[in-house]
Amino acid sequence: MTLSRTSTTAQEWIAHDPDPRTAAELKALSEEELAERxxxxxxxxxxxxxxxxxxxxxxxxxxxxxxxxxxxxxxxxxxxxxxxxxxxxxxxxxxxxxxxxxxxxxxxxxxxxxxxxxxxxxxxxxxxxxxxxxxxxxxxxxxxxxxxxxxxxxxxxxxxxxxxxxxxxxxxxxxxxxxxxxxxxxxxxxxxGVDEVQRFVERAAQVRHTHGSARVALTPLHGVGGEFVLDALVRAGFADVHVVDEQFAPDPDFPTVSSPNPEDPAATEALLKLAADVDADVAVALDPDADRCAIGVPTPDGWRMLSGDETGWLLGDYILSQIEPGPVTEATVVASTVVSSRMLAAIAAEHGAQHIETLTGFKWLVRADEQLPGSTLAYAYEEAIGHCVDPAAVRDKDGISAAVLACDLVVAMQHRGHTLLDALDDLARRHGVHTTTAVSRPVNDAHEAAAVLDRLRRTPPDRLAGFDVTVTDLRDDDGPLRTDALILSGGDGDTSVRVVVRPSGTEPKVKSYIEVRCGDVGDLDAARVRARHLQDELAADFFGREQT
Missing domain, CATH: 3.40.120.10 (Alpha-D-Glucose-1,6-Bisphosphate, subunit A, domain 3)
Incomplete structure (x- = not known):
């Protein structure tokens, strides 16, 4: 677009800008900068x-x-x-x-x-x-x-x-x-809106299924969720909560983190240190608007954050286990996205519930039961640490209620003498070892992202991690999964690999989501080592290819 300083559009915008600060900012721009705006x-x-x-x-x-x-x-x-x-x-x-x-x-x-x-x-x-x-x-x-x-x-x-x-x-x-x-x-x-805030907190506290408490380490990462999740946890019976003090009050500059995203390992360093220091049972990190929730757990090698998929498996299985088997479960829907792990589908099938796969984004996930008369959504998640655990109350991702339910699950496991890691082992034995990761390629804009996808369509790889590749182009889908994304998959009777490639909807990136499943879990540790080796091989191969 060619735009001079005398452009009617730009000059009218500046003349009618109600904020003198942004009006002055625009006036000071060069012609090239103004054109970009x-x-x-x-x-x-x-x-x-x-x-x-x-x-x-x-x-x-x-x-x-x-x-x-x-x-x-x-x-x-x-x-x-x-x-x-x-x-x-x-x-x-x-x-x-x-x-x-x-x-x-x-x-x-x-x-x-x-x-x-x-x-x-x-x-x-x-x-x-x-x-x-x-x-x-x-x-x-x-x-x-x-x-x-x-x-x-x-x-x-x-x-x-x-x-x-x-x-x-x-x-x-x-x-x-x-x-x-x-x-x-x-x-x-x-x-x-005071009443609405109180009702929300009361509702979030009611997602519990058990009784008892656990020691919780918590950070809202300088966002607005701190007081709300603390109130919900206390109302739910979790009074032993320790917070990362320097990250508790809302601060729009997010001064202690380079990125206020719980998916970034650096963002949760202070949380995991606190969890270790206070001997917590579980660690909880919210993102700044508290619609996403990440969970940390103690391991024999120290504390680590669970992936969004791992938390999704645990919460999905827990929610389905609380529903009466038979007609009620058969009318129950759980949902995950095309870039999330396949394990939730297996969990749903085991419980006799319905699983729906949607496009990325909760605007699609929370509509998963829309075309299923007589069925009701009970849970939805995406790998980017978003969880909808109470769709009757909130038809979007909700980090507050997810935090309460995750802490409740910890207590439920403790009653059985187990941990969340034990629960993940149990899921792996039932459904195979699944490992997931994602790699991203930065691009300048949406046009470059589209060009990357088009190159991959023209010349897809013949093999990934030693397996022949089947390519599914979701741009050719004539149903609800139609989108600009490619699925590359392969495997044998025991092992399957899957890579989903799509442009990011919120950032200038092309994202590749990788999953490996190993069905032979006679030796769980060995199966995990093999799955992670294949995952790392896929990430290195595919990321290297995408850089060329």
Whole structure:
């Protein structure tokens, strides 16, 4: 896109920017920089917008929030939902309080009743409140585990479901028609929502199945989940909780970590040290908006974090074990994504439940029972440490209730004289050893990511880890799994390997998800060594190939 400083689009945006800081920022840019800001406006990815805090249509700023909210209101009006309730919440990131207030004021001016959360809250609180209140929509200002320089705008519609197409495209189209940002009407809104927060915490505490306590080490990684998960754990009977003090209070700069993501080993170093120091039974890390939860466990070689898949197997099996066998279980649905481990499908089959595989993202996972009349979703997870353990209350990933349930599982294992590692061994004996990992290739943009996939389509590998390869192109799928991704799989009677390659939906990366399964578990340790060797071989081979 060629854009000069006299461009009508850019100059009109700057002239009508309601924030003098971002207006001045845009005025100071070179022509090339200004062109970049207007070339690719933010679009709805994982149920919302996410981007760097900066001026212009491809950043998160007051003008973008006002226009996006006007667009949400228009779509609701067009669907005959005028005047009904909308929930607005925020995390503690830079700009979140200003953006949430602006969103609430626009909705109020458009005639909606608005519940504006009185304080910074976890993302699942908004999903819960939308569902419980039967609100027509919810807006959450958050960038989840992104760097401190980012923020975002997540949207829920009726039922507390994250939006999917065509809703996201309708909102984008409406944004293109929105008035200038400083011409969008706003009306005063008083914060509220205290009751909803209390109900959410009470509900999260009720996911327990056992009685008794365990010693818990906890970090919210400078996010908003600390007080909420602590309250939920205490209400659930877990009073022996030790927190990483320097990471407990919300801080938008995330000063003690290079990345506020519990999947990053460096982010959980302080947690695992605390767990060892206090002789904890389990360690819990939340991401900054507390919609994701990672679990750490003691091992003979020290503490380690479980992978998202390992936690998914454990929680899925635990939830299914609590459901009455027979017709109730047969009407029960669990779900995982196309890039997650295959083990949950085997666990579901063993219990007599239904397993559904979806595209990546909880906007798809929480709809897994949508086309199954008479069946109900009981659990969904994705490998990126997201877990939906109480779909009746929260149709999205929820780190608070997942933390309570994980601690409950620890107690359940203790009652049997077992640990979570024992439970993983038991699952491996029942379903084979599964190991998973992921490798990523950075790219400059979505076009380069698409080019990487296209090259792989044209010249896929003949063999991986010594096995002949079968290629499945999900772009050719004529069902709900149609997406820009490739599945490469192979194996023999005992061993199977699988690699799923797709562009990231939130970052400039191409991601490859690797799983190895070894069915011969006569010697569990030997099976794990072999599986990890094959996994490492696949990661090295495939990552090396993707770098060429």
């Amino acid at each position: 207007f070339a690719n406006p933010l679009t709805f990815g994982t149920a919302g917008l996410r981007g760097p805090l900066r001026g212009g249509p491809n950043g998160m700023n007051l003008a973008v929030v006002l226009r996006a909210t006007w667009a949400v209101a228009k779509v609701l009006h067009d669907r005959g939902l005028s005047g009904q309730n909308v929930v607005v919440g925020r995390d503690a990131r830079h700009g979140s309080d200003e953006f949430a207030l602006a969103a609430a004021e626009v909705l109020a001016a458009q005639g909606f009743t608005v519940t504006l959360m009185f304080t910074a809250v976890p993302t699942p609180v908004v999903a819960f409140a939308v569902r419980r209140q039967a609100a027509v929509a919810g807006v959450m200002i958050t960038a989840s585990h992104n760097p401190p320089t980012d923020n975002g705008y997540k949207v829920y519609f009726e039922g507390g479901y994250p939006i999917v197409s065509p809703t996201d495209r309708e909102i984008e189209q409406a944004m293109a028609q929105a008035p200038h940002a400083d011409e969008i009407e706003r009306a005063a809104v008083e914060p509220s």
